[in-house]
Amino acid sequence: MLLLTVVYLQEKQGKMSWANIKQIKFIILMSISCGLLYLHITFTHKVPHCTCGHCHVEKHHDAWFSERFNASYHPLMTRNSSHVSTETFLWWQHIQLRTAGWNEYRNAVDKLFQIIPDKELYMDGCPDCCRVCSVVGNSGNLKNSRYGPLIDFSDFILRINRGPTKGYERDVGSKTTHRIIYPESAVDVDNSTHLVMFPFKVLDLEWLISVFTTHTVKRANTPVKSTIKANLSLVSVVSPSFMKYVHYQWLQNHGLYPSTGFMTIVMALHICDKVRVFGFGADKNGNWDHYFEKTPPFYRTGGHGGTFEYATLKELHKRNKIEFYTRW
Template identity: 70%
Template structure:
């Protein structure tokens, strides 16, 4: 965003436009000794197949699902409840009226997409195909601050990879808003290849621009320190 040709002024203009459209309010500041908010963070790894984790996932107060991960037809393994859907433009899907749309903006064009998603549907075409409109409750849209994304990349990942994966940022976000975090559907196979529970991907797909191995090591350390519960 900082290197965009239009620079800081366009960024500020887009932010102002977005927060005229969606609620600008603090959320999840209700931490208290008597509260124990349990969150299920559900990734899309093929290791969810035949896991039978569905009921345990749905038992969470919040169920955070990442990108396109579906529930229909996979309820036994991934559950059916979704309170928060984490997306960016290329991974956007329709969602019901009770689901929070949690938006990650990696570049200025992503903010432009969001600014027009519920109004003109006039979406710029980039390298990745994106929808010109989705079904979502505009009153439940949440935009994650780019400063938080930078914090995750610098402090948690020590700049491994070009930028964090949406899955890892969702995990760190959950640590900030939940009292107990349960993690499902994360991880690659021993060769470092990734596949999803809902589709067949060529077996030579690796982690791309993300520091997948480093992210996985941090997740395992969090599990060992009992900061999260990791289910594989």
């Protein structure tokens, strides 16, 4: 307004040429237009950010993290994202050396999305908020940890496989918002818990359909439940593309394929603003056991690159991308 007044007075006194006045008025009008556009974008199309104080995907640049984290990969499958590349499909088939072909896969996907929601979840950003997620594994290092209250004080609590809460609330918490499974580790969940399945083969998709319909699939690699309790509207499946992304970009092809636990942590990095990790790794004596059961001596994690996965978790913690709790 002050600049407009000066221009007006100068014009009245004849101290400015008409050309100069036109140029200044044009600049002023452009400035006002840009300001109004900025206000419109600011108040009607807010740029998503979180209010955690520190969020893993924003603020300072981290080359190591940027080489691994790719926001374009959505963890959960939809009908559209189920159309994977030939390379991805062949990698996924090779995980457990299965021979089911593309047609069997497409048939299973079509049937699956007739009974579970076909929508993109958790990828809407979280403007002006802080979504805190706790990923709870099953390591024996949770024993006597007293992490329960901290775990429960989270927006999302993702528990891996069969890890129970009853009788262990002081150390692992009592709440569960998401239960991560594959057929051999399936458990019943209550009506408010999201059931998230990692499929390692076409048969796993067929099993998921079966437990809610025909109850005819009773064996995967080992005998499996033929029925489970869950809210069908809260059932989702992780995309094979996301699994391959974790294997190649995060684990650099270590192991035959990623563990469900490690993939869940990467999934949490994609859907959460702050990620806390509990119950991963060995106990203080170097034993790889579970907090709720005894495991065989020298227990290890199958074909997964466990050592590399653990080193990556520690690196994420070092770079302030996750909070990694190991009790000691």
